[in-house]
Amino acid sequence: MKHYSMFIIAFVIYALGYAQITPQTMVGNMGRGINIGNVLSAPKEGNWALALTDTYLKDVASAGFTSVRIPIDFFGDRTSGNTSVYSKAENTSASYTGTPSDYVVNPAYLDRIEEVITWALNENLIVVLDFHGNTLKDEFLHTFSTKSKDAPYYTHPTSAKRAADNEKFRTIWLSIANRFKDYSLNLIFEVVNEPYFSLSANDMDILNEDIINIIRSTGGKNTYRNIIITGGGKNSFEAPLQISDQVLNMDNYLIATFHYYWPRDFTASASENHNDYDWGTPTDKTEIDKNFGAVQTWSADKNIPIYLGEFGADNEGGFNYNKNTYGAFGGPEEASRILYHEYLAEKAIDLGFSFTAWDAGHKSGKTIYIAPTRTWAKGIKEALLGNTLSNNESNKSELIxxxxxxxxxxxxxxxxxxxxxxxxxxxxxxxxxxxxxxxxxxxxxxxxxxxxxxxxxxxxxxxxxxxxxxxxx
The missing domain is CATH 2.60.40.1220 (Immunoglobulin-like)
Structure with a gap:
């Protein structure tokens, strides 16, 4: 009888147009993608990169990418409610007098997000709405951190401010979920970007569980929308491995994510304190194989598909596409940068992961798409899409x-x-x-x-x- 009832429910859902897409199918559909970084996650759109236009999405789709991740920050002046008026001190939570109505996402900002998402969906791109940004860090994520550098932000777990911050974050997600509950299932929600630098595994389990429940509570297509989650406490490839079984077993439409910027001496080599300018030796590749293999093993054991949400290396020689100058501290040599993107992309696809490479625009240190000229950084687009260089060319970083x-x-x-x-x-x-x-x-x-x-x-x-x-x- 139970199986018969489930069949009827599934049929009714399908008839209403809410045909589910399993996480495994969705990850396969997402395939190869790119981040649209430093645009909607900036304090003001246009601060860090050009304001987004539909031509960006058209160029991404026509290049051959099948998904985009759109980092978006809803904190700052985009959502009302000043939580700093509440005490950070221990055992003050009872003095919190706020309500969800204090925290209202600016409707005009939601309209703008909806416009951008519509552009992307109209190009048949799968879209990841990623809660992301420096203001998010300062106003929420860092308040969980006990690291000395985050001391000015820290709030005690039993404080009134912690209660306020938690309610604000959850209310924002309720607003997002309500706005997009009837949107195509090719829109995916990502709970939060890189929480593991501030939140413990337990903190993140609680947050994941709450946001999943909030999204599901809004109904519509959110009942079956895929949600991207990660764990707390450990970063890079170890992050998803921190998610508890309780969270993984609470929902059937979860995708786990991790980011990869190792080895930092190479991927951040345009900075003063990192100076490994080449990559591609057998040892370099073995490290990727081992770390990605650990994620694949976990994925198979938990039956949770994997999304590589970010990876990349600094621009060749530290080049700045906005100023047309090379960096003062050098940076990756060109063949190695191309090979790094190529190897990680192919490794992800070979293991059944989807990916979105990190692109933060022409003013940033990690550039793939150059918006002012609607062109691409040399060799990187081809490397990500599998249109690789010849073996002699791509392996030359192993020679010298x-x-x-x-x-x-x-x-x-x-x-x-x-x-x-x-x-x-x-x-x-x-x-x-x-x-x-x-x-x-x-x-x-x-x-x-x-x-x-x-x-x-x-x-x-x-x-x-x-x-x-x-x-x-």
Whole structure:
């Protein structure tokens, strides 16, 4: 009788147009995607990147991507209710006098979100609405953190302010869910971005459970809408592994997510304190295989599909597409950056994950789409979509390593092939230096002006390697 009743319910749901999409099917449909970062998650749209237009979504779809993740921040002046008036102190929760009606999401902002989501759905893209942003961190996530750097934000769990912050976050999600409850099931909700830097595993279990229940309570297509969750306490590939069985077993439409920016010395190498400019050795790849494999094993054991929500590496040489300049501290060499995106994308797809690579716009340090010119950063789009370079080209980072970059008076060269000669060119294409010493391991620069140069190393096997070198004498 139970099975018969479930069949009737399923049939009625289908007849009403609410045909469910299982998480496994949805992850397969999502496939390869991209983040639209630094736009709607900025304090004001346009602060960090160009305001979004429908041409961005058209270009993403026409390139061949099948999903987009849209980071959105609902805190700041986008939602009413100032929780800072409440005490952060222990045992003050009884003094909280607020109600959900204090926290109202600006209807005009919801209209804007709806417009953007409609643009994306109209391009047949699967859309992830991701609660994300620096104001979200300052006003909510950091209030859970006991780290010393977050001390100004911390609120005691039994404080009035913690009660206020919790109610505000949940009320925002109620507003989101109500606004989009009748939207296509190709719209997916992501509870919150990277909570694990502030919230414990237990904190995140509670938050996941509450938001899942809130979304389901609004009915309509939210009854069966897929929801993306992660765990607390540990980051990167370990984050989903922290989700409790209680949360995983409470709902049949959950997708687990993780982000991946390891090794940081490579992916953040445009910054001063990270200076590994190449990637692609067998050891590098084995680390990815091991970490992604751990997630796949967990996924199979829990029967929860996986979404790689973010990954990426700094722009080649620390290049800034807004200023058209290279960074002061160098950055990934081009072939390695391409190979990194390619390897992670293919690994994710091979393991049955979907992904959205991180793109934060032309003003950022991690750029894929260049909105002002409607073009793409060299090689990255093709790497993500599986339109890869030839093996000789994409594997050249395994042949040779050049460091440090920027260079002051010398540069070191390591290669597992014999180097025939090394040449240095300025950006006008004129050769200004050549060294014919075979198997050279170190070059000392002549007296040349500071600036960016092209280094070309020719190997005796006929291959050659080239990269930009920033010289700061």
């Amino acid at each position: 390593k050049v460091f440090p970059n920027p260079s002051r008076d010398h540069i070191n060269i390591k290669s597992n092939q014999t180097i025939d000669n090394v040449e240095l060119y300025n950006l006008h294409g004129s050769m200004i230096y050549k060294n014919n010493s075979k198997d050279i391991t170190q070059l000392h620069w002549p007296a040349i002006a500071n600036g960016t140069y092209i280094l070309i190393a020719k190997l005796t096997n006929g291959a050659h390697y080239n990269t930009k070198i920033l010289i700061l004498n």
